[in-house]
Amino acid sequence: MAEKVTIATVAAYAQVSRQTVSNVLNSPHIVRDETRRRVEEAIATLGYRANQAARQMRTGRSHLLAVRIEPTRDGINGSVLDRFLHGMTFAAAAAGYRVMLYTADDDRDEIKTFDNLLASYDLDGFVLTGTDHGDVRTRWLAERDVPFVTFGRPWDAPERHSWVDVDNAAGTAQATRRLIETGHRRIAFVGWPAGSGVGDDRRDGWQRTMKAYDLDPTGLDRGAPDGIAQGADCARDLLTTPDPPTAFVCVSDSLALGALQAAGGRKAVTGFDDTPVAQAIGLTSVSQPLADAAARCIDLLIHHLDGAPTGTHQVLLQPSLVVRTTA
Amino acid sequence: MAEKVTIATVAAYAQVSRQTVSNVLNSPHIVRDETRRRVEEAIATLGYRANQAARQMRTGRSHLLAVRIEPTRDGINGSVLDRFLHGMTFAAAAAGYRVMLYTADDDRDEIKTFDNLLASYDLDGFVLTGTDHGDVRTRWLAERDVPFVTFGRPWDAPERHSWVDVDNAAGTAQATRRLIETGHRRIAFVGWPAGSGVGDDRRDGWQRTMKAYDLDPTGLDRGAPDGIAQGADCARDLLTTPDPPTAFVCVSDSLALGALQAAGGRKAVTGFDDTPVAQAIGLTSVSQPLADAAARCIDLLIHHLDGAPTGTHQVLLQPSLVVRTTA
DNA sequence: GTGCATTATTGGATCGTTCAAGTTGCAGGG
DNA sequence: CCCTGCAACTTGAACGATCCAATAATGCAC
Numbered sequence: 001m002a003e004k005v006t007i008a009t010v011a012a013y014a015q016v017s018r019q020t021v022s023n024v025l026n027s028p029h030i031v032r033d034e035t036r037r038r039v040e041e042a043i044a045t046l047g048y049r050a051n052q053a054a055r056q057m058r059t060g061r062s063h064l065l066a067v068r069i070e071p072t073r074d075g076i077n078g079s080v081l082d083r084f085l086h087g088m089t090f091a092a093a094a095a096g097y098r099v100m101l102y103t104a105d106d107d108r109d110e111i112k113t114f115d116n117l118l119a120s121y122d123l124d125g126f127v128l129t130g131t132d133h134g135d136v137r138t139r140w141l142a143e144r145d146v147p148f149v150t151f152g153r154p155w156d157a158p159e160r161h162s163w164v165d166v167d168n169a170a171g172t173a174q175a176t177r178r179l180i181e182t183g184h185r186r187i188a189f190v191g192w193p194a195g196s197g198v199g200d201d202r203r204d205g206w207q208r209t210m211k212a213y214d215l216d217p218t219g220l221d222r223g224a225p226d227g228i229a230q231g232a233d234c235a236r237d238l239l240t241t242p243d244p245p246t247a248f249v250c251v252s253d254s255l256a257l258g259a260l261q262a263a264g265g266r267k268a269v270t271g272f273d274d275t276p277v278a279q280a281i282g283l284t285s286v287s288q289p290l291a292d293a294a295a296r297c298i299d300l301l302i303h304h305l306d307g308a309p310t311g312t313h314q315v316l317l318q319p320s321l322v323v324r325t326t327a
Numbered sequence: 328m329a330e331k332v333t334i335a336t337v338a339a340y341a342q343v344s345r346q347t348v349s350n351v352l353n354s355p356h357i358v359r360d361e362t363r364r365r366v367e368e369a370i371a372t373l374g375y376r377a378n379q380a381a382r383q384m385r386t387g388r389s390h391l392l393a394v395r396i397e398p399t400r401d402g403i404n405g406s407v408l409d410r411f412l413h414g415m416t417f418a419a420a421a422a423g424y425r426v427m428l429y430t431a432d433d434d435r436d437e438i439k440t441f442d443n444l445l446a447s448y449d450l451d452g453f454v455l456t457g458t459d460h461g462d463v464r465t466r467w468l469a470e471r472d473v474p475f476v477t478f479g480r481p482w483d484a485p486e487r488h489s490w491v492d493v494d495n496a497a498g499t500a501q502a503t504r505r506l507i508e509t510g511h512r513r514i515a516f517v518g519w520p521a522g523s524g525v526g527d528d529r530r531d532g533w534q535r536t537m538k539a540y541d542l543d544p545t546g547l548d549r550g551a552p553d554g555i556a557q558g559a560d561c562a563r564d565l566l567t568t569p570d571p572p573t574a575f576v577c578v579s580d581s582l583a584l585g586a587l588q589a590a591g592g593r594k595a596v597t598g599f600d601d602t603p604v605a606q607a608i609g610l611t612s613v614s615q616p617l618a619d620a621a622a623r624c625i626d627l628l629i630h631h632l633d634g635a636p637t638g639t640h641q642v643l644l645q646p647s648l649v650v651r652t653t654a
Numbered sequence: 655g656t657g658c659a660t661t662a663t664t665g666g667a668t669c670g671t672t673c674a675a676g677t678t679g680c681a682g683g684g
Numbered sequence: 685c686c687c688t689g690c691a692a693c694t695t696g697a698a699c700g701a702t703c704c705a706a707t708a709a710t711g712c713a714c
Contacts, residue, residue: 006670017694022672032692049446053389054670056380057699064427069413079603082409086398089428098448100391101416101426119376121425228607257607276406280555280584280604333700344664349702359662381700384669 005048014042025050062122065092065301066100068110068129079276080290081129084151087294088127095302097124111140118146125301127151131163132197147304149297153314155197162304164296164315168198169205171286171319172249175270176209179247179327184268185215188245190234190255193223202251202272220245224255231258239263247327253278253285260326268327282325289317332375341369352377389449392419392628393427395437395456406603407617408456411478414621415454422629424451438467445473452628454478458490459524474631476624480641482524489631491623491642495525495599496532498613498646499576502597503536505648506574511595515547515572517561517582526550526578529599533576547572551582558585566590574654580605580612587653595654609652616644 011018016039023031024039031039042048056062067088070081089099102117104110114137117123125147128137133155141148142161150163172189179187189206192199203221210217222238224230231254238245239262247268250256256271260283263269271278274287296315303313338345343366350358351366358366369375383389394415397408416426429444431437441464444450452474455464460482468475469488477490499516506514516533519526530548537544549565551557558581565572566589574595577583583598587610590596598605601614623642630640 004670007672008670018670019672019695020693023693026672030692035692047446049443051384051449051670052447053380053383053449054699055672057378057384057670057701058672060699062380069409069416071410071413079406079409082396082406083398085412085428086396086430089396090430093430098444099428101412101428103413103417103420116376117425119374120379122378122380254607275603277604277607280581281608331700334702335700345701346665346703347663350662353702357662362662378700381669382702384671384700385702387669 005046006051007048010039010042010046010048013046014039056122060122061305062124063097064100064121064123065097065125065127065298066102066117066123067127068104069101070130071103080273080288083290084129084294087291088298090291091295091298092302095298097298097302107136110137114141114146118144124305125149127297127301131155133195147301149301149304151293151297153197159312159314162300162312162314164293164300164317166288166293166317166319168201168319169208171272171288171321172202172205172251173209174205174319174321175249175272175284175286175327176206177213178321178323179249179268179270180209180213180215182268182327184247186220186243186245187215187247187249188220188222188235188238189217189249189251190231190238190259191221191223191251192226199223199251206249226252226254228254228258228261231255232262233258235259235262235267239267253283256283256285256326257281265326270321270327274322278322278324284324284327285322286319287322288319293317332373333378334375337366337369337373337375340373341366383449387449388632389451390424391427391448391450392424392452392454392625393429393444393450394454395431396428397457398430407600407615410617411456411621414618415625417618418622418625422625424625424629434463437464441468441473445471451632452476454624454628458482460522474628476628476631478620478624480524486639486641489627489639489641491620491627491644493615493620493644493646495528495646496535498599498615498648499529499532499578500536501532501646501648502576502599502611502613502654503533504540505650506576506595506597506654507536507540507542509595509654511574512542513547513570513572514542514574514576515549515562515565516544516576516578517558517565517586518548518550518578519553520550529578553579553581555581555585555588558582559589560585562586562589562594566594580610583610583612583653584608592653597648597654601649605649605651611651611654612649613646614649615646620644 007018007021011021016035020031021039024036028036052063092099102113104113128148128150129152131150131152131154138154138161153163153165154160176187189203191203194200207217222234224234235248248259250259250271253271253273253275256269257277260269271283271285274285278285300313334345334348338348343362347358348366351363355363379390419426429440431440455475455477456479458477458479458481465481465488480490480492481487503514516530518530521527534544549561551561558577562575575586577586577598580598580600580602583596584604587596598610598612601612605612627640
């Protein structure tokens with residue numbers, strides 16, 4: 001490999017001082033046009049690229065963002081994070097930032113990792129996914145003025161930090177509406193147990209839509225932890241009631257798959273997340289605009305970093321229903 | 328946040344020089360026991376963590392590894408990369424390294440990214456996934472003596488760099504053997520078109536096992552691009568032959584799912600990769616030890632970085648058959 | 655008590671960049 | 685003619701760690 005090209009090499013080549021080269025890169029407007037062009041030419045000729053470590057040491061900015069990669073909880077939802085990560089990496093690169101991964105066993109462990117990453121790598125910011133009620137991580141970061149954006153609303157105090165989220169309720173509402181429009185009247189909801197922000201939001205969308213069409217949702221609501229077997233159980237339970245449902249709006253593709261199996265394909269079913277499983281078996285599912293969400297997260301975070309650090313921003317994106325064969 | 332803790336702060340607190348603190352961290356054996364303990368105590372008390380940027384500037388080592396994140400080609404295989412990334416991040420963190428992501432449109436673009444990352448971030452090494460015949464990326468890296476490890480064999484000259492791979496042939500062999508042992512004699516292979524390293528390897532495992540049991544594989548071999556519809560087509564085609572197969576060994580879960588649908592569940596089917604789809608629908612599939620593979624990649628790479636840079640190492644891991652309901 | 659080898663510690667230089675302060679050259683006002 | 689003001693550029697110092705060479709402390713034999 002050729003010997004290292006530093007700012008001094010460029011300066012010597014363009015016959016200016018190091019600082020002038022630095023100014024061309026960071027504050028071009030204070031350099032005379034002719035000088036600026038000469039320096040830019042030298043940079044191009046020598047193939048100079050600024051050394052991030054040296055820059056970081058002086059400025060305290062690493063141009064590194066971090067995001068947690070989870071151990072694919074139950075498998076079926078793994079590809080969601082996958083697509084999100086790709087979107088993040090792509091958007092970050094376009095803005096001159098890079099994405100670093102970290103793992104953590106739980107929230108407490110994650111905070112310890114924050115501390116480590118900030119102290120030894122001088123990370124510029126974090127993107128958190130999957131927030132929940134009373135999230136300790138956001139509090140820790142906010143108290144230390146560490147820039148961060150969450151993908152997922154803070155369910156307690158929505159205005160305290162920047163976030164990007166998908167309008168979950170609108171997703172289930174759309175699914176419910178379609179079922180109603182295709183003739184269904186008894187539409188059940190197979191969700192998670194009450195208490196999770198996302199789950200309750202999705203339940204809301206179904207419930208409100210039912211009421212908007214003068215349909216009574218009473219007795220058509222079930223809750224279970226995520227899983228195929230659980231979905232099947234809920235569906236079977238609902239099918240044995242006096243006036244059984246003809247369609248199931250499910251909070252996840254896992255539960256939807258279970259419901260589909262229990263109903264033997266004779267009932268309409270919709271899932272949520274548009275996972276590969278849904279694509280594979282033809283399950284109608286609500287699709288989140290993940291690449292878009294990731295890009296908006298990066299936008300907000302970099303806005304915090306580069307621009308004015310005042311104020312927070314919130315972005316709510318609309319999901320879309322991918323209609324396949326099950327509804 | 329408290330004011331910054333540098334090596335000088337620690338030195339002052341422990342009443343030694345900066346160099347002694349540095350020695351405690353980098354060459355503990357040359358420091359007297361009592362001094363070392365005092366310094367370690369100071370480090371713990373003050374919560375000192377070495378600044379990576381400063382260290383990197385002096386040593387030229389960033390403790391950063393990079394891996395490419397792909398845009399989830401066809402969806403169904405997305406979670407494979409997901410699990411691999413998690414394994415990498417975990418193993419790297421244990422060894423004091425961090426994982427950085429990057430995207431690329433194609434191999435040429437990826438090389439440009441290598442160049443950028445090396446010049447501005449001083450990356451220590453790369454992990455490449457999905458190598459193929461005549462890979463230009465490995466050549467580029469090797470020519471510049473950039474440390475790297477591939478997950479996937481180099482199909483041309485297996486000994487030129489370090490790699491980790493899964494014994495694909497052993498996987499399909501195991502699947503084939505199980506089918507034979509459960510009474511099947513006419514076992515077909517639904518693979519990819521000849522020419523891909525991985526695909527041919529998996530085909531080999533099936534073929535060799537058939538012959539080892541004195542079964543004739545002639546006419547039982549099909550090839551198609553990955554996809555559910557393609558899998559169904561191949562299976563239907565095979566089922567219309569004079570002496571149709573009773574079982575299908577498939578090169579991927581996508582093709583297996585298609586075969587399963589075409590056979591109407593009356594034939595035995597095995598897939599490959601143990602994706603969420605396989606888990607969801609009960610498909611028997613060959614599972615790759617991804618966390619293990621990722622850890623071995625990191626091990627090899629760090630061995631290159633920390634230890635003697637001489638010689639290359641190869642690791643071939645054994646997959647396992649996850650038996651479910653379809654075979 | 656001196657000399658010598660061994661080990662532990664010290665101060666200074668250095669990596670590549672940016673910040674803060676300083677220099678130069680030139681135009682215009684009194 | 686001097687001073688001020690401004691623009692364009694240059695110089696020295698600093699960020700926080702490690703490396704290098706020099707010094708101080710220790711142990712041991714004679």
